[in-house]
Amino acid sequence: MNDLPQQLANGLLLGALYGLIAIGYTMVYGIVQLLNFAHGEIFMIGGFGALTMWLWMPDGTNLAVALPLMILMAVACSVLVAVGAERFAYRPLRGAPRLAPLITAIGLSIALQQAIWAWYPDATKARPFPEFTGSRIELGSVSIQRGDLYLLIAAPVCMIALGFFVSKTRSGRAMQATSQDPDTAKLMGINTDRIIVMAFAIGGAFAAIAAIAHGLRYGNVDFRMGFIAGLKAFTAAVLGGIGNIYGAMIGGIVLGVAEAMATAYVGNIPGMEQFGGGSWKDVWAFVLLILVLLLRPQGLLGERVSDRA
Amino acid sequence: MTALLQVEDLKVAYGKIEAVKGISFTVQQGEVVTLIGTNGAGKTTTLRTLSGLLKPAGGKIFFDGTPLNGIGAHKVVAMGLAHSPEGRRLFPRLTITENLQLGAFLRKDPDGVQQDINMCYDLFPILGERRKQAAGTLSGGEQQMLAMGRALMSRPKLLMLDEPSMGLSPIMMQKIMETIRELKAQGTTILLVEQNAQAALSIANHGHVMEVGKIVLSGTGEELLHDESVRKAYLGED
8 A cells, every 4th residue: 555645646537637627527516507518618728728828839948938828828718619609508498397498408518529529620630639748746755647647737727716716706796696596697797797707718728728738638639538437527526515616626535536446446345356447446436436437426526405584 | 846756557466366466556745655554455466576686567667757567576666666575685694883883785885885884873772782683683673673774774765664564563563662752853764564553653744555456545544544444344343
């Protein structure tokens, strides 16, 4: 077990990535009670946005120099798609039975995947993403990839900024009000349509930032990458208590750590040898989800279902 | 003199079911007007339409001389029409102070807002004592005080109160009605929907009795209070 700190670090990084994506699920759900299953694709499109910006750069550009522009482009692409989806796919269905927007989300998810597959040059296979070269960074007994440094900085910065926005700004207060009671929020003079767009935009931006972390970590972007990442992030959001932004991050980290632990140690348990290793990690992640749903359906930080007097 | 609020032949429908079937009434500056009637008479629907949460199926609404025809609810507040909804509808996980601040969401004068919050705490000292408490943890009466305070925070030209006494103890109900009387004395224009007809009519300058989507009887508060059919139907007298 002397590689435990290393496994914890791997889990935390993976968890931070899930958590960043999970914010988009949880914010949108918290305000319009919609599971935006196209969010994984919004994440994927951010990755392709960043790649496009990288390919526009002259040969030999330093990745660290290009990174801010790549972030900008990724965020722009994801936010555009997220806000467009809200405006043209979900808004017309507001007030329709819950199943209608859910099916629309699934359809949109397939459409976006196929659009990238068909129209992005050479995107039928995974496209290589630039990587930070050089040795791993040693932090005591733990070492991380150079590219993960980006995630290590981006995730806490994003979370702190979001926490500040929601609790301290006028728009953030309006967002909380809208999620607690949309009709009454309107009576306060809050333009709830704008708040909903804002939730989609913030979720899209966070997904884009996560997509770059994904690219730097795995060295490629793929039109299918939103499916499993989206499913994991959705799991993280449910684990943490859907609708709760801190829950999304905590759910992500719990999920990431659980996956890393299961990958590293399940195979050591006598009789469980065949269930260890990376190929079973998704199974363990969803086992965790099922357990949480059975034992604590509102999620780790979830609120009581009924809190209206 | 034009009325502050003028409602002409207002109709509201949920799908094919007409809940309000063409009602007309006015509210003059500085007066208290009450709509009374049983459950399902269309009183709440009327208020929700006036504040823009529902779209009218027909008729006209003029507020302060401007037509309010299906403009969004958030724009109606900006014009000076505040609505304290049925069931109070506070933001349960926000504090008392935050709820009051949201009532002043559109105001751009932070000093004035703070002043009004303090005024609210003077009007309802219990709210001041608990200002950091989540609104969802308050008692029914305290929630009603907060709901009224929140509606006043926008400094409305017209305050609409929907069933402020609903579900309250007799003592609390009296306290709320006293507050409404006080607001009236300060010159606040109020449109009051109440099931407690006795209390509402004794405060109101004018009252309208609604039955299944129509106004069946109108008069001054005094007249309705002494009207035989009203006494029989709504004041529980034989």
